Amino acid sequence: MNSILAFYYSSIGKKVLMSLTGLFLIVFLVEHLIGNLLLFANDSGKMYEAYGDFLVSNPVIRFIEIFLFLGVIVHAILGVILWIKNRKTRPVKYKYFRLKDNSPLASRTTIWTGIVIGIFLYIHLKSFFIPSRFTSQKVSSYELVMHAFSNPWYDLFYLIALLVLGYHLRHGFQSAFQTLGLRNKTYAPFLDMLAFIFWFLIPVGFAAIPVYFFFYHQAVSTMIMGVH
Amino acid sequence: MNFTLKIWRQKNQKDAGRFEMYEVQNISPDASFLEMLDVLNNQLVLQDRDPVAFDHDCREGICGSCGLMINGRAHGPGRKQATCDVRMRIFDDGQELVIEPWRAKPFPVIKDLVVDRTAMDRIMQAGGFISARTGGAPDANSTPVTKENAEESMDAAACIGCGACIAACPNSSAMLFVAAKVSQFALLPQGQIERKERVQKMVIQMDKEGFGNCSNNYACEAECPKGILVTHIARLNREFLRAKLV
Ligand code: HEM
Ligand code: SF4
Ligand code: FES
Secondary structure, three states, X not given: OHHHHHHHHOHHHHHHHHXXXXXXXXXXXXXXXXXHHHHHOOOOOHHHHHHHHHHHHOHHHHHHHHHHHHHHHHHHHHHHHHHHHXXXXXXXOOOOOOXXXXXXXXXHOHHHHHHHHHHXXXXXXXXXXXXXXXXXXXXXXXXXXXXXXXOHHHHHXXXXXXXXXXXXXXXXXXXXXXXXXXXXXXXXXXXXXXXXXXXXXXXXXXXXXXXXHHHHHHHHHHHHHOOO | OOEEEEEEEOOOXXXXXXXXXXXXXXXOOOOEHHHHHHHHHHHHHHOOXXXXXXXXXXXXXXXXXXXXXXXXXEOOOOOOOOHHHOEHHHOXXXXXXXEEXXXXXXXXXXXXXXXXXXXXXXXXXXXXXXXXXXXXXXXXXXXXXXXXXHHHHHHHHOOOOOOHXXXXXXXOOOHXXXXXXXXXXXXXXXXXXXXXXXXXXXXXXXXXXXXXXXXXXXXXXXXXXXXXXXXXXXXXXXXXXXXXXX
């Protein structure tokens, strides 16, 4: 027990927890995207809803879900704790400090991109997760999605949040492997290539959903209104 | 070449400190940065003013004493250079140079540009050593080392302990320095006896001294005069995890 506490109190221990929770969240993102691509099946959401019902009724998924929430909370709290600690290590600031000449911007903005993701998660869970899980009358999650994404402002907010998530992972993905000690001369180029999937392709995949439903809605309303 | 210098002056640890402006003229483009400061100090002594205190010893990039923040960059704007390696020709004639001491909570200013870096010595004392047999010299070929490990270890051993990695880090983290020292020993058979203990003790001491937490910004690698790579930090993390888990 003592050594577990000592591990947590060490600088490396906290970072290892951050990287493990971060990677766990990334694995979830992959699953979440694959599931959500069912929205594109041209069947008025039948498959998507079946998938949703499966998630809700499966006890294993419900169990993993607890860890998912814990993971986000631990990751976010540790991120903030580390950031505050780090801000105290240089009481007298440099007059000139040209960090932009020696380190990437994405690596120095994780706290801000992280906070934006946190706000996004709150709104995201409120509009999709809470209604489809905790309201008594059965709501169709497909309709929920269609309705939410018919609002262009909501779509814009989504696109910005996904851009920010991509930027968080631009640094985060390789950083997690570095923290776990898995980034050596042989793996580093491979990891940097693999990272592209996570910081670019996955956010783009998610972004396709609001874009699709926005235009879908436009097309439907044009048809109803009879304009054009 | 002529330069306007904006230099941090601070009498002692208690003094609040402030910037003061100086002018130096007719500096040879081939002069080193420290020689340029020598010219300034000669000037100040002749005027009966207090010369600027700065650390230096070998003046050939091997001792690790020198270390200045020059226009916001540790050891100046070049790569793989200690402050003593910097030549004045890399600056523009007439340029203003802002010169500051290393800044980090564990590096209190002693005077002007000289900081107390004994926190790094205490990290070394915590584990940066090996146990060796006394007695007759062992046979030269009795402990074989693979070429890769020897090379990697020697690359890590190139660290001169200057503290630029800490000074340049947005979090004042000492991970690159500690990583270089841990790697150097972990890769050689001689370092195996204390391998687990060393990494834990050095990391605990590093945290105790008040250095920050690494966020993998890699500013340290960019500013290290000896080109120590952040892959050594990955090894430090690995060694630490191994010591804790295995
Ligand atoms: C809830 C809001 C979030 C906050 C406040 C947050 C904050 C942070 C911060 C401050 C760091 C840098 C830590 C450091 O280097 O010292 C970080 C790293 C990271 N984040 Fe997040 N984050 C959030 C959400 C996410 C999400 C949703 C994911 C993944 C899908 C993620 C993945 C990562 C990864 C992989 C790292 C790198 C870990 C490492 O450096 O070892 N984060 N986060
Ligand atoms: S790792 Fe490089 S920058 Fe850091 S103390 Fe060693 S030589 Fe200096
Ligand atoms: S004076 Fe020795 S390294 Fe610069």
